[in-house]
Amino acid sequence: MTAPSGAAARGVERRPVARRRRRMGAAPFLVPLALIGLVSFIAPLFPLKGPNEQDLTAILLPPIGFGGDWAHPLGTDQLGRDMLARMIHGGRLSFQIAIAGVVCAGLIGATAGIAAGYLRGWVDVVVTRLIDAQLALPFLLLAIAIIATRGQSLPVLIGVLAIAGWAQYARVLRADSLALRERPFVTGLRATGMSSPRIILFHVLPNVAPTLVVIATLEVGTMIIGEGALSFLGLGVTAPSVSWGLMLAEGRNYLQEAWWLVVFPGVAIGVVGLLANLGGDALRSRYDPRKAIRSTS
Amino acid sequence: MSELVRVEGMHVVYATNEGPIVAVDQVDLTIARGEIVGIIGESGSGKTSLVRAIAGLLGRNAGVRRGQLWFDGQLVYSHGHDSRAKLRGERVGVVFQNARESLDPVMKVGAQVSEVLRAHRAVSRTKARDHVLGLFRSLGFEDPRRVFDSYPFQLSGGMCQRAAIAAAVVTEPDLLIADECTSALDVTTQAEVVALFSKVAKEANRTLLFVTHDILLAAQCCTRLVVMYAGQVVEDGPVGDVIGHPRHPYTKALIDAVPLWQSRRQLKGIPGSPLQIREGEVGCPFLARCPLGTDRCAAANIEWVRPPDSHGYRCIHPLQLLETVA
Amino acid sequence: MIHVLSKLGSAAVTFVIAVSLAVVLSSVGGDPVANLLGPLAPKEQVEAERAALGLDRPLPVQVISTLGDVARGDLGTSLRYEQPCWDIIKSRFPQSLKLMVFALLLGILVGVPLGVIAALRENTIVDRLVMTIALTGQSFPLYWLSMMAVLLFSLKLGWLPAGRADGWSHIVLPGVVLSLLPIGRIARLTRASMSRVLDEDYILAARARGLSATRTVGIHALRNAALPVVTIIGLQAGGLLSGAVTVEVVFAWPGLGSLAVDAVSFRDFKLVQAIVIFGAFIFVTINFAVDVLYGILDPRIRLRSA
Numbered sequence: 001m002t003a004p005s006g007a008a009a010r011g012v013e014r015r016p017v018a019r020r021r022r023r024m025g026a027a028p029f030l031v032p033l034a035l036i037g038l039v040s041f042i043a044p045l046f047p048l049k050g051p052n053e054q055d056l057t058a059i060l061l062p063p064i065g066f067g068g069d070w071a072h073p074l075g076t077d078q079l080g081r082d083m084l085a086r087m088i089h090g091g092r093l094s095f096q097i098a099i100a101g102v103v104c105a106g107l108i109g110a111t112a113g114i115a116a117g118y119l120r121g122w123v124d125v126v127v128t129r130l131i132d133a134q135l136a137l138p139f140l141l142l143a144i145a146i147i148a149t150r151g152q153s154l155p156v157l158i159g160v161l162a163i164a165g166w167a168q169y170a171r172v173l174r175a176d177s178l179a180l181r182e183r184p185f186v187t188g189l190r191a192t193g194m195s196s197p198r199i200i201l202f203h204v205l206p207n208v209a210p211t212l213v214v215i216a217t218l219e220v221g222t223m224i225i226g227e228g229a230l231s232f233l234g235l236g237v238t239a240p241s242v243s244w245g246l247m248l249a250e251g252r253n254y255l256q257e258a259w260w261l262v263v264f265p266g267v268a269i270g271v272v273g274l275l276a277n278l279g280g281d282a283l284r285s286r287y288d289p290r291k292a293i294r295s296t297s
Numbered sequence: 298m299s300e301l302v303r304v305e306g307m308h309v310v311y312a313t314n315e316g317p318i319v320a321v322d323q324v325d326l327t328i329a330r331g332e333i334v335g336i337i338g339e340s341g342s343g344k345t346s347l348v349r350a351i352a353g354l355l356g357r358n359a360g361v362r363r364g365q366l367w368f369d370g371q372l373v374y375s376h377g378h379d380s381r382a383k384l385r386g387e388r389v390g391v392v393f394q395n396a397r398e399s400l401d402p403v404m405k406v407g408a409q410v411s412e413v414l415r416a417h418r419a420v421s422r423t424k425a426r427d428h429v430l431g432l433f434r435s436l437g438f439e440d441p442r443r444v445f446d447s448y449p450f451q452l453s454g455g456m457c458q459r460a461a462i463a464a465a466v467v468t469e470p471d472l473l474i475a476d477e478c479t480s481a482l483d484v485t486t487q488a489e490v491v492a493l494f495s496k497v498a499k500e501a502n503r504t505l506l507f508v509t510h511d512i513l514l515a516a517q518c519c520t521r522l523v524v525m526y527a528g529q530v531v532e533d534g535p536v537g538d539v540i541g542h543p544r545h546p547y548t549k550a551l552i553d554a555v556p557l558w559q560s561r562r563q564l565k566g567i568p569g570s571p572l573q574i575r576e577g578e579v580g581c582p583f584l585a586r587c588p589l590g591t592d593r594c595a596a597a598n599i600e601w602v603r604p605p606d607s608h609g610y611r612c613i614h615p616l617q618l619l620e621t622v623a
Numbered sequence: 624m625i626h627v628l629s630k631l632g633s634a635a636v637t638f639v640i641a642v643s644l645a646v647v648l649s650s651v652g653g654d655p656v657a658n659l660l661g662p663l664a665p666k667e668q669v670e671a672e673r674a675a676l677g678l679d680r681p682l683p684v685q686v687i688s689t690l691g692d693v694a695r696g697d698l699g700t701s702l703r704y705e706q707p708c709w710d711i712i713k714s715r716f717p718q719s720l721k722l723m724v725f726a727l728l729l730g731i732l733v734g735v736p737l738g739v740i741a742a743l744r745e746n747t748i749v750d751r752l753v754m755t756i757a758l759t760g761q762s763f764p765l766y767w768l769s770m771m772a773v774l775l776f777s778l779k780l781g782w783l784p785a786g787r788a789d790g791w792s793h794i795v796l797p798g799v800v801l802s803l804l805p806i807g808r809i810a811r812l813t814r815a816s817m818s819r820v821l822d823e824d825y826i827l828a829a830r831a832r833g834l835s836a837t838r839t840v841g842i843h844a845l846r847n848a849a850l851p852v853v854t855i856i857g858l859q860a861g862g863l864l865s866g867a868v869t870v871e872v873v874f875a876w877p878g879l880g881s882l883a884v885d886a887v888s889f890r891d892f893k894l895v896q897a898i899v900i901f902g903a904f905i906f907v908t909i910n911f912a913v914d915v916l917y918g919i920l921d922p923r924i925r926l927r928s929a
Contacts, residue, residue, distance in 0.1 A: 133640035136910075138864035139904045142645065144883050145899045148892040149649045163648060225764045229869055232766045233884055248767060252873075255770055256778050266767030273762035354831055356792045386833020399828035403850075403922055413832045448922045464832055 012233075026286060029279030030217070034198050036272060048082070050090040051242045055080030060258045075260045077251065081227075087264055093243040096155075098223035101161030102216050105223075108162060109169025110212055116170070117177025118200055127170060134167040140229060147235045157236050169215050176208045186238050210287040214280050219275030220296030228269045244269050300370070301352060301471060301504050302328040303375025307364035309346050309355065310576065311529075313341070319574040320346040320359070322528035330411045335515030335536070337551065341571040344508050345526035348474050351506075371469065379389075387417050390465030393497050394477040396457040397459070400449040406460045407433075409443025414467045432463050434495070440578075454482070458490055466497055467559055473498060474506045479514060491518050508546045512551045514527050515539050517584055526550045527582035534608030544615035545586045546609065581612070626924075636912040639856060643686045649896060650678070650685060689900075694869055698897035703889045703895065705849040708897035712879065716901075719871070719878030723863045730805025730859065735852065737806070738813025745818055757810040760803035765866050767872035769800050797874040804866050805822040805859045812855050850921055857913035861906045882884035 056079065062068045063075040063083070074083035078145035116127035143160045150156050180186060181204075189199050224244075231245025232252075239246070244265040251261025309321035321343045328621055335586040338344040351366060353374070366374035366381070368388065373380045375580055385391075393399040410432070411425040426445070433441035435461045443595070450458055455557050458478065465473060475494050479487040491507075495518040499506035510516050515536075517520060520538040524547065532545040543549040550567045569586040580595035581587070587594070593613060605610040633634075677688065694698065698708040734757075744926045776796060820826065821844055829839040844852040868880030875881070879898055886894040918924045 128634065129640050130644070132637045132646050135858075135861065136641040136903045136906045137645055137860050137899060138906065140865035140868040140880075140903050141883055141895075141899045144868070144887050145645060145892065147650045147896045148887045148890060172910055214749045221762060228764050229766055231878075232869065233887075234873065235887060245859070248770070252770060255774055262767070262770050262774075266764065266771070269767065270759070270763030273764070274759060275926060277758055277762050294634075353826065354833060384831075384833075385831055391828070391831040393824055393828055393831075395824055398824035401825045401829070401847070403846055403920075404843070412834065412838070416832070416834050417836070448926065450925070451924050461828070464828070468833075 005271070013283060026279050027283035029275045029282060032218070033272065033275040033279060036091065036268075036275075037095045040095055041093050045086040046088065048085040048088065050241050051086040053081060053085075060254065062118060062258075063260050063264075064261070074264055075248075076288070077258070077261050078254055083260065087244075087249060087268065090242045090244045090247055090265060093237060093241055094224055094227055094245070097158060097161070097227045097237075098220055100158045101165060101223040101227070102219050104158060104162035105165030106169055106212065106216055106218065109166035110173055110208075111232075112166065113170035113173030113179045114200060114204060114208065117174035117179075118181050118204055118255055119196065120178075122182075124174070127174065131167045131170050133176075134163075135171075139164040139226065143226075143230055144235065147230075152235060152238065154237075157227065157230060160230070161226050165219055165222065165227060168219065169212070172211060172215060173208055176211050177204055180204055180207055210283075214284045214287065217276055217283060218280035219276075219278075221273035223245060224269055224272050224276075228265075299330050300327055301332075301368070302326070302332045303365075303367040304347075305365045305367075306349055307347065307366065308362045309343070309350055309364075310360050310362050312360065317360075319528050319576055319578075322574060323363070324525075324528070324530055326523065326530065326533075327622070328454055328472075328504060328506070330504055331502045332553055333495070333507065333519045335512070335519035335521055336506055336508045336525065337510065337512045337515055339510055339567075339571050340527035341353060341527075341573065342525040344525045345476055346528075347509055347525070348391075348476060351381075351472075352385060352391055352474060353379070354385075354391070357414065371409050376566075378399075386413055387468055388470045388473045389474065390468070390470040391474045391476060392461050392465045392478050393456075394480055395450050396461040396478070397452075397454060399461050400457060400464075402449055404448070405445070406447055406449060406457075410460065410464045413464050415489070417468045428462065429467065432467055433459075436463055438495075449520075452602055453572070455486060455489065457549060459493065462493065462497060466501075469501065470503070472504045473508065474508065476508045479511065480511060487514060488517070509512065511555065512540070513555045524551070527572050529582065529611060531583070531612070532610045534606075534610075538606070538608045542616075544610040545583075545612045546589050546616065547583050549616055550586075584609075627920060630911060630914050630918075634907050634914075638903060638907045639690060641907070642690055642900050645896065645899050646686050647682060647902065648688050649899075650682060651891065656868065690825065693900060699893045701886075701891055701894040701897075703891040703894065709893050711882070712897060712901050715877060715879050716761060718876060719864075719867055719880060721794060722798055722801060722867055722870070722876060722878060723860070725794055726866075727805055727856070727859060727862055729757050729802035729807050731800070731856070734806040734809030735813050737810040738815075738852075739817055739840070739848075741810065741814040742817035742848075743840065744820060750814075754811065754814065756863035757805075757807040759870075761807035761811075763803075764869075765800060765804065765870035766873060768803060769797065769870050772796050773801050773873060775896065797870050797876055801870045802864055804862055808855065808859065808862075809852060812850050813848065816851045817844060820844050820848040823847075829908065831865050850917065853920065854913060857910035860909040862904065864902050 055076070057070070058076050058080045059078055061072050061076040061080075064070065064073050066075075068075050072084065074087060076082055077086070110131070112127045117125040144162065145165070145237060146160050186199065186203065189203060227236055227243065228245030228248065231243050232249045234249060237243040237246045239247050242269075247265040248262055251258065251265070254261050302545055304324055304326040307321050307324045307326075308319070310317045310319050324343075324347060326347075336344045336348065346355065346359070350364075350623065356482070363376070364374070365372065368381075368384060371380075371385065372378065400406060407429055410429045411422070414420060414425045414428060430441045430445060433444055437460060438444050438456070444452065444456060444460065451462075452460065460476055473494075477499040478494070479490050482490060491514060494505060494507065497503065505519075507519055512522065512524070519536050522532070522534065522536050524539070524545065526547050530549045532539060532543065534544075539548060540552065543552060546568075554566055567586055572582050572585070574582055579598055581590070581599045584594045591614070599611050599613055600609050601609060602615075670679075677685065680688070689699075696709065700706065701708050701711055709882070737753050738759065738839060744750050763816065775798070786855045821840075826839060826844055829843050834843075864880075866885060867878060870876065871878045871880035872884055879901070883895050884900045888891075
């Protein structure tokens with residue numbers, strides 16, 4: 001009833017007033033992100049040159065503004081392939097892999113996390129230990145180990161990303177489910193004899209869905225960077241496919257004379273990562289301002 | 298008795314998402330040295346904002362639009378001038394509602410009180426420690442040394458309260474502000490804390506501002522009561538007069554709302570909830586909840602009435618002197 | 624004391640499970656030997672090699688056997704170098720360690736002040752600027768930033784060398800690039816933690832008691848805000864190990880990361896597995912140390928016996 005004296009060094013009275021705050025929505029970040037993804041997905045519809053069309057008479061041409069022309073707005077690489085086409089097609093594959101990774105990691109992680117948080121008992125113990133163990137294994141090193149034994153292929157790549165990512169979902173959703181379990185309405189449902197699977201499916205899941213979306217958004221960035229890293233090391237996508245990471249690997253040798261081979265794909269990955277992070281943060285502060293304290297990843 | 302605090306036209310406005318809200322509405326108040334004044338009101342009445350404005354503890358989104366503040370004859374706040382920071386901890390001490398929360402959880406209690414002393418006086422660490430131990434003893438700690446070396450989480454709520462009081466009075470300030478210190482306590486502890494504040498004030502002839510929503514609790518230790526509503530002072534007078542013959546309907550309602558064990562009187566709540574005032578609003582803010590309200594009350598701002606018996610009020614139809622508390 | 628022992632036990636269990644997980648993940652379904660010897664190798668040779676490496680045993684046996692080996696300090700033998708993996712790792716680890724420590728120190732020295740400044744100027748331009756920079760460092764891939772650093776500072780401007788690891792000047796570029804990750808995370812967490820602490824009653828009380836802003840923020844606020852940040856430092860170790868891989872590759876830094884990448888191209892999965900196990904060990908150890916440190920720093924944990 002009385003106003004708590006929880007006021008700040010900056011001297012804000014908690015009650016009866018709200019602090020003037022400009023809350024930025026998530027849209028400014030998510031919309032461009034979605035646009036980038038969309039553009040790359042409908043890439044084949046564009047009247048572009050193919051990403052693998054070589055033209056050895058036009059190798060290492062600079063982009064527009066640096067000596068190039070509109071025939072190749074983003075320049076060409078060492079085999080005369082058009083950079084714009086490669087960027088768009090590369091984005092397509094990178095996004096596809098990233099989203100596949102997000103979905104797989106999300107499915108595994110959400111299942112494990114919700115089961116652990118809601119069912120508790122030995123399930124919780126096992127899952128928690130697995131999460132800790134997973135987080136103890138450094139992503140890139142583990143990925144390298146798996147690829148070393150399993151060989152290189154698209155399923156392996158997606159699998160590796162999923163293995164790297166599931167623990168994030170599991171950890172957070174476990175905490176959420178745990179808290180949800182103690183809420184009165186859940187206790188009430190249990191008292192009516194509703195079976196656990198039903199409760200999880202119809203009551204827990206919808207409540208943790210926003211958190212799931214937040215993590216998924218953040219993970220899109222992580223996955224794109226991860227795929228980029230693996231392809232860069234030669235362990236991910238291989239020619240003749242094209243992804244941003246692979247473009248980085250191929251362009252690395254020409255770093256000094258043809259910077260555009262490396263700058264464009266790198267900036268693309270970075271921008272996507274940035275948008276994903278900012279969008280995820282904005283979503284998180286909208287759904288639960290208190291959780292905005294936890295830093296990303 | 299000389300004048301210690303003079304507030305003139307203090308006006309505090311908070312910026313919110315819904316626009317500016319007036320927390321303190323052009324308040325004039327004078328406190329003399331040695332007075333023990335109870336500042337009474339519900340939450341949102343502006344009592345906390347007022348005392349924090351005196352101590353200079355309001356924050357960035359609180360604008361003190363107008364007003365002047367004198368402390369011990371010196372102008373410490375006015376348009377373009379603010380030297381309240383020099384008073385803090387030196388001549389004005391504040392004790393907050395949640396004592397444990399007002400202490401740094403990772404620093405020993407004794408060190409926290411010492412550092413206040415050493416921030417304002419040039420004393421060595423050992424001298425400060427001795428002084429603080431003595432202060433602890435006088436505040437009722439049986440084992441001052443143990444308390445000195447303890448962390449807040451190791452002490453009970455009551456002990457934390459004493460420690461917080463120690464931190465506030467260690468520099469022997471002229472003015473002590475108790476900001477809702479009893480609100481979260483049970484009745485027995487409340488009485489102890491009130492007694493402690495009373496002792497701390499009287500022993501040093503220190504001026505005490507006792508901020509609370511509990512008018513009868515304040516009456517136990519205060520000599521004067523100032524009742525606030527919606528940022529305005531609505532009644533101000535000697536404690537016996539205000540309790541015995543309240544003049545403002547709000548004061549009477551506050552008194553009636555407190556359960557008394559002895560009487561079988563019905564508990565009367567006050568209907569409605571406190572208002573948030575916006576700039577430029579006219580009329581009596583209590584009108585909506587007042588049983589005596591008329592159209593005249595809404596027409597214009599109510600003026601302050603100061604009769605010769607020093608029991609002032611802000612109402613155009615004050616309760617008659619015949620009315621007494623049941 | 625019991626507290627510490629239980630944490631040690633927990634750390635050990637996590638390590639054991641991590642090793643098991645690593646073995647399982649890298650063995651299930653794939654055939655490393657076939658990869659190693661190539662598709663043209665005769666079947667008998669593949670079978671023989673498999674048996675020699677112990678890969679024909681059932682999975683649980685492999686796991687337990689590996690755990691047993693690790694407990695004795697045996698991380699297997701490199702297929703390529705034909706030396707004990709541990710020896711190879713031992714020779715390359717110090718370089719990675721140098722890089723990681725440099726990056727972590729920089730992360731703390733730059734990240735914490737940035738976070739504090741952002742929290743003190745919350746919601747102002749300074750805050751948004753600092754946080755955007757921090758986030759950018761986290762979002763842009765390290766392998767690209769490394770290349771840009773090489774391009775700009777080494778090739779174009781010639782200020783700093785890249786490649787190889789002798790001399791102090793060589794550590795600057797890769798170290799700074801690698802530090803962008805911890806700087807970002809530590810700055811963000813410090814800001815959040817500091818922001819929360821600055822809202823606490825004891826900070827207002829410190830102000831009311833007339834303590835200087837320096838003291839209030841530098842001692843009372845910072846000491847309380849730093850506690851959650853300390854726990855993050857443990858998690859940074861994992862991120863740095865991964866980050867170091869690409870940074871080492873770009874800068875030709877002779878550490879464990881580049882060793883692992885090298886090993887893969889030779890299909891030396893034994894060495895890679897050994898590096899993974901070692902990495903997990905480092906992570907678990909650092910986290911355990913951080914846990915214990917936290918318990919010492921926070922008196923509420925240190926002194927609460929029951």
